[in-house]
Amino acid sequence: MTCREGPPHALIGREGVPHGTLDDVFGVYIHVPFCATRCGYCDFNTYTAGELGSAASPASWLEGLKRELDLGVRRIGARPAETVFVGGGTPSLLGADGLTDVLDAVRGSFGLAPGAEVTTESNPESTSPEFFAGIREAGYTRVSLGMQSAARHVLRVLDRVHTPGRPVAAAKEARAAGFEHVNLDIIYGTPGERVEDLQDSLDAVLSAGVDHVSAYSLIVEDGTAMARRVRRGELPMPDEDVLAQYYELIDAKLSAAGLSWYEVSNWAASEDARCRHNLGYWRGGDWWGAGPGAHSHVGGVRWWNVKHPAKYASLLAAGESPEDGREVLTEDDRYLERIMLELRLAEGLPLDALSGEGLRESSAAASDGLLDLRDGRAVLTDRGRLLADAVVRRLAA
Incomplete structure (x- = not known):
């Protein structure tokens, strides 16, 4: 799972960051807003090429990202990142070279702590053995792959375009490239998903040899294509009793295979296999979120960026902050x-x-x-x- 992120004085806000409240552990989240297609259930801040047209591009986004990271260092100093998480969207659409540029931007700004965990999300269809070899050489230590389901009819309902067997093949390719830590995401409770479909998905996950699994119940978010289909009566709402039954099935199956839950929706084969970046969120740590729509939290101050990639890039090109709103957390x-x-x-x-x-x-x-x-x-x-x-x-x- 991921989080969301002129005058330089506006980057954190006029009140600044409270002194003496910065945590030792610090993470950097990078939001890549590009997707090849839009999934019907997704309400993340993402854009297809057709939606963006010529308004923004990966190149303009990367330039904006570098400027934002540099502004971040000027506000809170070069705090070496213990964890980096590149999420989206579909970061793997940038290719190995693009993801190398992203990590180099973090190194050149905040810097990386020794032994830092560096994760990227990837769509199985936009990966290959060469892709994994390239990002491993660049310094990525962990890969998270979106699988969702092994059942073709479930993927159709979710508007996922990958073939059912591709996530397992991609996970094995990542392992072969030297990634010790590989996660597969699944979604359960999709309308039309049967118990045997979920069993098949879990069998596929376990056959991939991954050391981490994230399992999320389907949530029908307002404003999505799926929500409109539910409203028209084309699909039923997920059933809470079925979701509970499926969660118990997932937990039993993964536990029997040696993956223990460490967070309600996450299972890992060992303590080292746990996602340190997400643990930083759950333990109330500090992180800088860079990119369109990214959210940040530093020293009890939370802020978020403008959502559209074109506005994000243009603000930063003009020397202005991409911040769109902020709040100081009360006790x-x-x-x-x-x-x-x-x-x-x-x-x-x-x-x-x-x-x-x-x-x-x-x-x-x-x-x-x-x-x-x-x-x-x-x-x-x-x-x-x-x-x-x-x-x-x-x-x-």
């Missing part, structure tokens, strides 16, 4: 977000992070079989993972 905001994010982790939430009312609710949730209270932490039970959002609401009330 109440931080309290809610800490519960919401850390409770999703297998390590759980420290009980001393809770208010008096939160502690009382945690005891009640434990009595209801939703939490385990042990070693000073609140940890979701198997049943609690199915009702995680409701548990968060109880503890944060």
Whole structure:
């Protein structure tokens, strides 16, 4: 899973970044807004070539990216990135050379910490053995591939264009190129997906030999083509009971294969296989998000960039900030977000992070079989993972 991101003084905001609140661990997120086609369920900030026309291009985007990263260094200093995550969109459309340029831009601005985790998302159809060899040589350490399903009819409903067998082949190519850490994403609960379809998808995932799996229930987002189809009655809304059944199936199958959950939607074969970048989000760390629509969080200040690639590039070319909005998190905001994010982790939430009312609710949730209270932490039970959002609401009330 990924997050979203004149006068230089406007980059963080006129209030600046609070002193003494910068965390030691720092990540950089790069948003690549380009896609070959638009998937019906996707509401990410992405654009096809036909939608952009001549208004923007990968070249203008890259120039804007370099300028934004340089502005970032002028605002918070050259904090070496412990993690870098290139998401989208479809970063693999840039090719190995383009992704090399992206990582070089991070190196030339914030810099990379020794042993940094560097991830790129990739669409299986825009990869090849040569692609993986190229990005491995450039310094990428981790690849995340969008698989979604092994069932052809499920991919059709999602408007995915890759062939069912290509994600597994791509994962094996990445491993052969020297990537120790490879993730496959799946989506479950698509209208028309049967239990046997999900079983086949999980069998395919496990045959790929990956050390990380992300599994997300389908969410019908407002404004998407899928939402319009549901509204017209062409597709049913995902059924909550079916989603719960499928989640339990996924967890059982992956656990039996040696992949343990460490976050509600993520499983890894070892501690080293966990996505350190995403752990930074869930633990409330700092990151700079660069690119159209990217979101950032530094020292309790959150801001986000303009969405359109043409406006993003033109603002930066004029020496202006691409920032479109910002907020300074209050103590109440931080309290809610800490519960919401850390409770999703297998390590759980420290009980001393809770208010008096939160502690009382945690005891009640434990009595209801939703939490385990042990070693000073609140940890979701198997049943609690199915009702995680409701548990968060109880503890944060």
